[in-house]
Amino acid sequence: MEVKTRLFGTIEVKKDKQIHFVNGIIGFPEMQDFTLVFEETEEGKASISWLQSIQEPDxxxxxxxxxxxxxDYNPVVEDELLKPLGEMKAKDTFVMVTVTVPEEMKDLSVNLKAPLIINAKTRKACQIIVDNQDYSVKYPIYDILTEEKAGE
Known part of the structure; x- marks a missing residue:
């Protein structure tokens, strides 16, 4: 299927690359169908990918x-919340976190409190809020990414 997007133009999304968020994502329950778009670099995939809505081009x-x-990121998730995704095996479980890109790049952060959990086998997903107090909504990552890039 062809999907028109604001950021990437028209992209081809095969059925096996579609991800269905059973209850949408937090703040956007009506948006349920997505695909992951990532940039290939000389070293492989880029650190940051894009969760592109199939329903909403913008x-x-x-x-x-x-x-x-x-x-060692390992949020505690109640099994009940993952039931709609189908049987969750470690090899099929993919976890992503959203990135906040503010005006000042040094304030770049990720939301560790509300990860996206994807069952790669069923292509079903959900976003949950974890109770673990060790994880924050705005975990700063600029220094980590610049150090990682400098080490390459």
Whole structure:
């Protein structure tokens, strides 16, 4: 299927690349169908990808794998919240966090409190709010990403 987007123009989204958020995402319950768009770099995939709405061309959220930032990121999630996604096996579970890009790049942050949980096998997903007090809504990442880039 062809999807028109504001950021990427018209893109081709195959059925097996569509992600269905059973209850939408927080703040946008009506938006349920998305795809991940990522830039290929010489080193592989870029750190930040985009969760692009299939229904709304103007809606795309920057997202990233939290393990790049915090290797031991492991939010506690009630099994009941994940039931609509189907059987969750570790190899099929993909976790992303949203990235906030403010005016000042040094204030770049991710939301560790409301991860996106994706079952890669069923292509169903949800966004949840974790109770763990160790995770913040605005976890600063600018220094981590610049240090990582300098180390390459």
């Amino acid at each position: 809606f795309a959220l920057p997202v990233m794998d939290p393990l790049i930032l915090i290797p």
